[in-house]
Amino acid sequence: MTDMTARTTADTKTDAADAADDAGSVSARIPGSGPGEGHEAAEILASARTQVDPELRRAIDSLPGSLRRIALYHFGWEHADGTPASGNAGKAIRPALVLTAVRALGGEPAAAVRAAAAVELVHNFTLLHDDVMDRDTTRRHRPTAWTVFGEAGAILTGDALQALAQRLVAEDPHPGAPAAAARLTACVVELCAGQLADSALEARSPDEVTLEECLAMAEAKTGALLGCACALGAVYAGAGEEEADALDGFGREAGLAFQLIDDVIGIWGDPSRTGKPAGADLAARKKSLPVVAALASGTPAAAELAELYGRSKDDGARGADRTGIGKTGIGKTGIETAGGTGEFAVRAARAVECAGGRDWAQVHAADRMSKAVGQLAGAVPDPESAGGLLALAEFVTRRTY
Amino acid sequence: MTDMTARTTADTKTDAADAADDAGSVSARIPGSGPGEGHEAAEILASARTQVDPELRRAIDSLPGSLRRIALYHFGWEHADGTPASGNAGKAIRPALVLTAVRALGGEPAAAVRAAAAVELVHNFTLLHDDVMDRDTTRRHRPTAWTVFGEAGAILTGDALQALAQRLVAEDPHPGAPAAAARLTACVVELCAGQLADSALEARSPDEVTLEECLAMAEAKTGALLGCACALGAVYAGAGEEEADALDGFGREAGLAFQLIDDVIGIWGDPSRTGKPAGADLAARKKSLPVVAALASGTPAAAELAELYGRSKDDGARGADRTGIGKTGIGKTGIETAGGTGEFAVRAARAVECAGGRDWAQVHAADRMSKAVGQLAGAVPDPESAGGLLALAEFVTRRTY
Numbered sequence: 001m002t003d004m005t006a007r008t009t010a011d012t013k014t015d016a017a018d019a020a021d022d023a024g025s026v027s028a029r030i031p032g033s034g035p036g037e038g039h040e041a042a043e044i045l046a047s048a049r050t051q052v053d054p055e056l057r058r059a060i061d062s063l064p065g066s067l068r069r070i071a072l073y074h075f076g077w078e079h080a081d082g083t084p085a086s087g088n089a090g091k092a093i094r095p096a097l098v099l100t101a102v103r104a105l106g107g108e109p110a111a112a113v114r115a116a117a118a119v120e121l122v123h124n125f126t127l128l129h130d131d132v133m134d135r136d137t138t139r140r141h142r143p144t145a146w147t148v149f150g151e152a153g154a155i156l157t158g159d160a161l162q163a164l165a166q167r168l169v170a171e172d173p174h175p176g177a178p179a180a181a182a183r184l185t186a187c188v189v190e191l192c193a194g195q196l197a198d199s200a201l202e203a204r205s206p207d208e209v210t211l212e213e214c215l216a217m218a219e220a221k222t223g224a225l226l227g228c229a230c231a232l233g234a235v236y237a238g239a240g241e242e243e244a245d246a247l248d249g250f251g252r253e254a255g256l257a258f259q260l261i262d263d264v265i266g267i268w269g270d271p272s273r274t275g276k277p278a279g280a281d282l283a284a285r286k287k288s289l290p291v292v293a294a295l296a297s298g299t300p301a302a303a304e305l306a307e308l309y310g311r312s313k314d315d316g317a318r319g320a321d322r323t324g325i326g327k328t329g330i331g332k333t334g335i336e337t338a339g340g341t342g343e344f345a346v347r348a349a350r351a352v353e354c355a356g357g358r359d360w361a362q363v364h365a366a367d368r369m370s371k372a373v374g375q376l377a378g379a380v381p382d383p384e385s386a387g388g389l390l391a392l393a394e395f396v397t398r399r400t401y
Numbered sequence: 402m403t404d405m406t407a408r409t410t411a412d413t414k415t416d417a418a419d420a421a422d423d424a425g426s427v428s429a430r431i432p433g434s435g436p437g438e439g440h441e442a443a444e445i446l447a448s449a450r451t452q453v454d455p456e457l458r459r460a461i462d463s464l465p466g467s468l469r470r471i472a473l474y475h476f477g478w479e480h481a482d483g484t485p486a487s488g489n490a491g492k493a494i495r496p497a498l499v500l501t502a503v504r505a506l507g508g509e510p511a512a513a514v515r516a517a518a519a520v521e522l523v524h525n526f527t528l529l530h531d532d533v534m535d536r537d538t539t540r541r542h543r544p545t546a547w548t549v550f551g552e553a554g555a556i557l558t559g560d561a562l563q564a565l566a567q568r569l570v571a572e573d574p575h576p577g578a579p580a581a582a583a584r585l586t587a588c589v590v591e592l593c594a595g596q597l598a599d600s601a602l603e604a605r606s607p608d609e610v611t612l613e614e615c616l617a618m619a620e621a622k623t624g625a626l627l628g629c630a631c632a633l634g635a636v637y638a639g640a641g642e643e644e645a646d647a648l649d650g651f652g653r654e655a656g657l658a659f660q661l662i663d664d665v666i667g668i669w670g671d672p673s674r675t676g677k678p679a680g681a682d683l684a685a686r687k688k689s690l691p692v693v694a695a696l697a698s699g700t701p702a703a704a705e706l707a708e709l710y711g712r713s714k715d716d717g718a719r720g721a722d723r724t725g726i727g728k729t730g731i732g733k734t735g736i737e738t739a740g741g742t743g744e745f746a747v748r749a750a751r752a753v754e755c756a757g758g759r760d761w762a763q764v765h766a767a768d769r770m771s772k773a774v775g776q777l778a779g780a781v782p783d784p785e786s787a788g789g790l791l792a793l794a795e796f797v798t799r800r801t802y
Contacts, residue, residue, distance in 0.1 A: 064594040066601065129560065133553040152534040152600040155556060156593040159530065159563065163589035166567040170582040181571040188564035192557040193465040199553040200467070 041395035044388055048096035048116065051109070053089070055117040059164045070157040074128060074145045088140050093396060094119045094229040100388040101233020101247055104380045112236035114172045115180050119229045121165035122184065126191050126225075128158035133199065162188065176235040179244070183235065187228035194220025201287055206295055206309045214292045215256070223255035230389070234379070246379035253372035254393040260365035261397050263288035264358060267349050279345025282352075285309050289364075291348075294357030301354035308348050369397055442796035445789055449497035449517065452510070454490070456518040460565045471558040475529060475546045489541050494797060495520045495630040501789040502634020502648055505781045513637035515573045516581050520630045522566035523585065527592050527626075529559035534600065563589065577636040580645075584636065588629035595621025602688055607696055607710045615693045616657070624656035631790070635780070647780035654773035655794040661766035662798050664689035665759060668750050680746025683753075686710050690765075692749075695758030702755035709749045770798055 060071045072078035076088030095116035099109040130136070131144040132154050138144065146154035169181045197217040201209050230251035234244040266281040266288055281288055295302050295309075352358060372393055380386040461472045473479035477489030496517035500510040531537070532545040533555050539545060547555035570582045598618040602610050631652035635645040667682040667689055682689055696703050696710075753759060773794055781787040 063590060066597045067590070067594055125560075129556055133556060150600070153597060155530055155534060156597045159526075159560075160590045160593045162560065162563055163567075163586040163593075166564075166571070167583065167586035170567070170571055170579065170586065178571065182568065185564040185568035185571065189464060189468070189561045192561045192564075193468055196467050196554060196557045199551070 038391075038395055040388070040391040044100055044392060045091050045093065045096050045395075048099050049089075049092040051099065051113055052092060052095040052116045052120060053087075055113050055168070056089075056120060059117060059121065059168060062164070063160055066153075067157050067160045070145055070149045070153050071161065073148065074124060074139075074157065076140060076142070080143075080148045088142070089120075089124075090140060092120065093392065094123050094225060096392055097226060097229035097251060097389070098233045098236070100392060101230045102237045103233075104385045104389050105234055105237035105239050105243065105247075106385070107233075107237025111174055112176075112233060114168045114174075115177070115232045115236055116229075118165040118168040118180075118184060119225065119232060121161045121168070122188060122191075123225060125158040125161035125165065126195070128154045128161065130195060133195070174236060176232075176238065179235045180232045183228055183231055183244075183248075187224050190220050190224040194218075194222075194224065197221070206285075206287060206292075206306060209287055209292055209295075211289070211292050211296050214287060214289055218259045218289065219252060219256055222259045223252035226255035226258075227251035239379070243379045246375050249375035250372045250379070250389065250393075253368045253375060254397065257365040257368040257372065257393075257397045260289055260361045260368065263290050264361050264365075267291075267352060268358070279342075279349065282345045282348040290352050290357035290361040292357075293360040293364075294352040294355035297355040297357070299355045301351045305348060305351035305355060308344065308351060311344075365397065369393065439792075439796055441789065441792040445501055445793060446492050446494065446497050446796075449500050450490075450493040452500065452514055453493060453496040453517045453521060454488075456514050456569070457490075457521060460518060460522065460569060463565070464561055467554075468558050468561045471546055471550045471554050472562065474549065475525060475540075475558065477541060477543070481544070481549045489543075490521075490525075491541060493521065494793065495524050495626060497793060498627060498630035498652060498790070499634045499637070501793060502631045503638045504634075505786045505790050506635055506638035506640050506644065506648075507786070508634075508638025512575055513577075513634060515569045515575075516578070516633045516637055517630075519566040519569040519581075519585060520626065520633060522562045522569070523589060523592075524626060526559040526562035526566065527596070529555045529562065531596055534596070575637060577633075577639065580636045581633045584629055584632055584645075584649075588625050591621045591625040595619075595623075595625065598622070607686075607688060607693070607707060610688055610693055610696075612690070612693050612697050615688060615690055619660045619690065620653060620657055623660045624653035627656035627659070628652035640780070644780045647776050650776040651773045651780070651790065651794075654769045654776060655798065658766040658769035658773065658794075658798045661690055661762045661769065664691050665762050665766075668692075668753060669759065680743075680750065683746045683749040691753050691758035691762040693758075694761040694765075695753040695756035698756040698758070698761075700756045702752045706749060706752035706756060709745065709752060712745075766798065770794065 056075070057077070060068060060075065060077075063071060069078065069082060073080055076085055079085050098112055098116040098119055102109045102112045127139065128145055131139055132146045132151050136144055137147050144154070145157065149157075165184065166181070169177050169184055172180075194217055197213070198221055201213060201217060227248035228251070231244040231248035234247040239247075263281075266286070267279070267290060269278075271278045282291070291305070291309075294305055373390070376386050376389055380389070457476070458478070461469060461476065461478075464472060470479065470483060474481055477486055480486050499513055499517040499520055503510045503513045528540065529546055532540055533547045533552050537545055538548050545555070546558065550558075566585065567582065570578050570585055573581075595618055598614070599622055602614060602618060628649040629652070632645040632649035635648040640648075664682070667687070668680070668691060670679075672679045683692070692706070692710075695706055774791070777787050777790055781790070
């Protein structure tokens with residue numbers, strides 16, 4: 001029982017930052033409401049990957065052999081045995097935001113490729129470290145680096161990737177590089193604080209966690225780097241502090257919307273589309289935003305949810321096995337039709353919904369997207385120029401589930 | 402038994418980099434051969450600490466609360482409960498090397514305080530991470546940060562300290578800062594490779610480890626940052642690449658000498674002076690340089706040492722308990738007069754000595770120091786100008802045991 005629960009928890013990525021990075025094909029994530037929708041985002045992402053990969057690869061090839069091998073594995077360019085792999089380094093959303101922001105502000109994206117690669121290196125350094133801390137065993141559909149090369153290997157490769165990121169910007173002769181370096185280091189500190197807050201929140205009892213704390217944590221952990229990517233684009237386009245701050249705000253607000261939608265998908269998403277076991281976030285007692293909003297609602301459903309979350313995880317797993325619901329499915333939602341977590345997750349998901357957690361998350365996500373659009377319009381009034389950034393923001397937040 | 406062995410291993414710092422950082426009073430480490438010897442080094446170190454601490458403190462105070470608290474604890478400025486502590490942040494050898502190298506090349510040390518603080522931040526970021534990887538429980542006579550604040554706290558605070566280090570140099574308007582930033586990031590990558598090599602070497606069987614590998618690992622892990630500190634001083638004094646490389650070489654060679662002497666002390670040092678349990682490096686089957694040199698000697702003593710190192714650590718601990726030698730002491734050396742590891746360590750130490758490991762290490766350390774002096778003389782021909790750097794190098798390598 002314990003093993004099963006542990007595996008379910010560890011295998012599941014619940015952060016939007018990770019989901020955005022997840023390596024399903026781009027087309028699989030395009031909303032289904034129209035055949036052309038998402039097409040622009042898909043093209044931007046593919047182009048960013050093509051532009052940034054040679055710079056990324058060059059940086060990683062500069063590492064000493066032992067660290068290089070782990071980095072090449074993490075980025076999907078090598079198998080664990082060191083043989084070449086086709087590459088599966090995520091969807092390049094952050095580099096795409098850098099390059100698209102440069103273009104939106106009238107700059108030359110090709111001049112910002114180093115900065116875009118630096119942001120991707122920072123993102124991957126945090127993924128390597130987060131996987132160690134969270135004991136996650138799967139990343140981009142492969143075993144995480146620490147499970148293959150050991151904790152020390154993953155921690156040290158992460159450290160080296162941070163150094164490479166800082167070096168790419170420090171050695172860039174572009175006039176925007178010094179301001180970019182300052183923003184990037186400030187962002188790393190914020191990412192670290194966000195991950196530490198996440199660890200601390202997960203260790204606390206649900207009734208000791210406020211929605212404000214969870215939103216602040218999500219902003220630091222997910223919003224900060226998406227905001228920094230956009231701000232770096234502004235800086236490389238020669239924009240002033242104010243425009244860069246507005247683009248940072250755009251990325252942050254879109255990042256929050258993204259996290260909210262990802263949390264909803266983490267509870268009600270269809271496992272065949274999300275690639276996650278249904279209800280795993282709930283089974284792991286994850287304090288995702290809809291759950292914390294539900295707990296704070298003061299409704300009878302909130303009390304039921306608090307009681308459910310107070311039970312030990314073993315009880316939940318045993319419940320699932322006893323009823324067999326996890327295997328057979330009983331109906332309507334993803335939780336009920338896919339295997340693994342069973343009655344506990346069904347009851348918890350219903351309680352979150354009855355307490356208004358699902359509605360709150362969707363309304364709040366829309367509100368954040370509206371704020372993002374407002375920030376963008378302030379910095380980039382011409383809708384045509386802003387189109388690429390909007391397409392990316394919609395791509396990451398309007399996922400199907 | 403297992404617990405005792407594990408504790409002995411985990412409590413013991415065996416790297417010279419750590420020993421140089423250890424927080425005993427400066428005077429306790431001054432060689433006893435003359436009352437004035439070491440006085441210059443002690444003054445340089447105290448002055449460096451005074452100059453660098455405000456910059457370090459300012460950088461750490463810029464961190465968000467959760468990370469700041471862990472950093473303040475790690476640097477000895479706060480107790481675990483957040484109340485102020487008197488400060489015990491190590492001996493500041495690396496910042497002292499930066500500032501003393503600036504002075505040796507005719508520059509203004511006060512202008513290099515940010516670079517000196519950056520080097521100290523890099524050093525401390527690696528200590529935080531190494532303690533997690535090595536499961537070390539004591540640092541500067543206090544529980545390590547990860548034992549107090551958890552693994553995630555220590556990893557993330559280390560990540561943030563690296564970012565702060567890079568930021569200090571990136572934001573420094575000094576004309577030497579860009580070259581310093583490039584050297585610092587290259588050094589971080591080398592430190593990571595060195596620590597990874599150390600982990601890999603310790604996991605391998607002694608007969609699969611060559612002396613060349615161990616020397617290369619020690620150079621990357623211990624020599625690189627001491628070399629980088631000296632090179633940054635040269636860069637901040639306006640010196641060219643060649644002089645900076647020579648000072649890097651000086652620091653590296655002195656660092657290797659330092660590591661060799663520290664390894665000798667780790668086997669034959671007097672526990673009352675070293676603060677380490679006698680023979681703990683041997684009990685932990687540490688592949689220190691004298692041990693690997695002894696194993697490679699082809700002597701009968703090498704064969705005996707290989708046989709001893711092939712035994713499980715539990716056997717060693719049981720042996721100590723059975724004979725009681727660890728508790729009562731039987732004679733001549735530190736290993737025999739202090740408690741803990743017993744007959745195993747006595748036999749292993751004698752085998753290392755008979756196989757020539759102790760002599761080799763001392764001769765090789767002297768050779769490295771001679772190379773260090775040669776590198777220094779090339780860059781700083783005036784003996785008076787070179788005096789401060791020489792005093793520091795002698796201070797860290799001529800420790801009593």
